[in-house]
Amino acid sequence: METVLLVDSSCDLPLEFIEKSEVEAIGLMCHFKGNEYEDDFGKTLKYEEFYDAMRKGEKPSTSQINSYRFYEKFKKLVEKNKEIVYLAFDSTLSGTFNSAEIARMQILDEYPNASIKIIDTKCASIGEGLVNYYAWKALKSGKTGADIISWAKENCNNMNHWFVVENLFHLRRGGRLSMSKAVVGTLLNIKPIVFINENGELINTVNIRGRKKAIRFLEDKLKERGNDFENMVVGISHGDCLSDAEYLKDIIKSELGIKEVIINHVGPVIGSHVGPGMLSLCFFSNKGRKII
Numbered sequence: 469m470e471t472v473l474l475v476d477s478s479c480d481l482p483l484e485f486i487e488k489s490e491v492e493a494i495g496l497m498c499h500f501k502g503n504e505y506e507d508d509f510g511k512t513l514k515y516e517e518f519y520d521a522m523r524k525g526e527k528p529s530t531s532q533i534n535s536y537r538f539y540e541k542f543k544k545l546v547e548k549n550k551e552i553v554y555l556a557f558d559s560t561l562s563g564t565f566n567s568a569e570i571a572r573m574q575i576l577d578e579y580p581n582a583s584i585k586i587i588d589t590k591c592a593s594i595g596e597g598l599v600n601y602y603a604w605k606a607l608k609s610g611k612t613g614a615d616i617i618s619w620a621k622e623n624c625n626n627m628n629h630w631f632v633v634e635n636l637f638h639l640r641r642g643g644r645l646s647m648s649k650a651v652v653g654t655l656l657n658i659k660p661i662v663f664i665n666e667n668g669e670l671i672n673t674v675n676i677r678g679r680k681k682a683i684r685f686l687e688d689k690l691k692e693r694g695n696d697f698e699n700m701v702v703g704i705s706h707g708d709c710l711s712d713a714e715y716l717k718d719i720i721k722s723e724l725g726i727k728e729v730i731i732n733h734v735g736p737v738i739g740s741h742v743g744p745g746m747l748s749l750c751f752f753s754n755k756g757r758k759i760i
Contacts, residue, residue: 469583471613472545473604474554476533476564477507479597480705482732489604494541496557496564498736500528507735515733519708519744528740532564538571542584546575551583551613555600555620559588560668585613587620590668593738594703594730595629595750601701601730602752628753629664630689632682634707634745661685666757683712686749687719693753694724700751701728707739707746716749 475481477495486493486509495507501521505513522528545552559565565588572584589599602623603616611619659682663673676682694700702720706713713731720726733739734746 469549469551471551471553471607471616473600473607473616474541474545474552475597475600476554476557477509477735478557478562478564478592478737479600480593480732480735480738481509481597481601482730483509483511485601491600491604492541492545492552494533494537496533496562496737497531498528498740499530500736501526505736507737509735510733513736515708515735515739518736518739522739523744528736530737530740532562533567535567535570535574538568539574542571542575542582543578546579546582546584552585553603553607553613553616554584554586555589555596555603555616555624556586557596558590558592558664558668560590561592561670583613585617587617587624588668589620589624589627590664590666591624591627592629592664592668593734593748593750594705594732595627595664595748597705597730597732598701598703598750598752599624599627601703623752625666626752626754626756627750628689628693628757629662629748629750630686631662631742631746631748632659632676632679632686633662633742634659634679634709634747664757679712683716683747684719686716686747687723690720690749690751691724693755694751695754697724697726700726701730702726703748703750704729704731705734705746705748705750706731707734707742707744709745709747712745712747716747720749 474492498505556565658675704713717729
């Protein structure tokens with residue numbers, strides 16, 4: 469039975485990778501300008517159009533992947549005699565993982581010999597993407613589905629996510645910040661640094677005044693918590709601020725010797741909640757992801 473890796477769109481991997489690799493993909497939903505879009509890694513709803521509209525005041529909303537869509541995807545693959553490994557979007561931030569579990573049980577009722585393995589990665593955006601990227605490389609090297617699940621259970625909590633958010637009012641709209649803090653923070657040019665802890669929760673760890681200092685803080689966290697820089701893969705995702713993403717990439721390559729960096733937009737589902745200008749740096753750390 470051949471193993472296939474299933475990814476959801478919140479992993480924010482580049483469309484080129486999705487199209488050229490042999491992974492299967494399924495998208496969360498974004499409600500934008502009166503229309504409903506499946507997040508398909510920027511193919512239909514272009515990132516630039518999405519973020520330009522948000523800058524002009526558009527307020528998109530999002531929804532998880534429901535169990536019926538997972539059921540249809542699973543059934544299609546099971547009927548092709550595929551073993552499915554799905555390393556899912558953080559269940560603390562979305563009900564997508566639970567939908568997948570419901571669909572898995574429905575499939576097993578109909579196809580008792582089906583093999584569908586699902587892991588709640590407690591990861592998001594390019595952090596989730598890196599988990600899936602490493603899993604894909606392992607599959608390509610001959611590892612089994614069981615190997616991937618074992619590896620994911622051991623390593624997902626080593627994925628570090630560090631984000632700087634540009635516009636505090638998007639966090640306010642998502643209930644992550646009070647209006648008074650959003651107003652004062654904006655006036656003072658405060659940039660909150662957000663971290664995803666081992667429970668998959670968003671934690672505002674520190675507030676930094678000024679964009680450049682905030683970006684440097686991200687590099688400092690990689691320097692402090694990273695290891696084996698020459699052989700690690702680092703992920704950078706951004707809310708339509710490519711120049712900042714490239715600046716961060718250049719810093720970590722020149723100062724830390726990082727060789728492989730994956731850069732991509734934050735898709736519309738997560739982008740709806742963090743807004744334009746969000747910049748994240750994600751990497752595996754042998755120190756785990758407890759805030760020290």
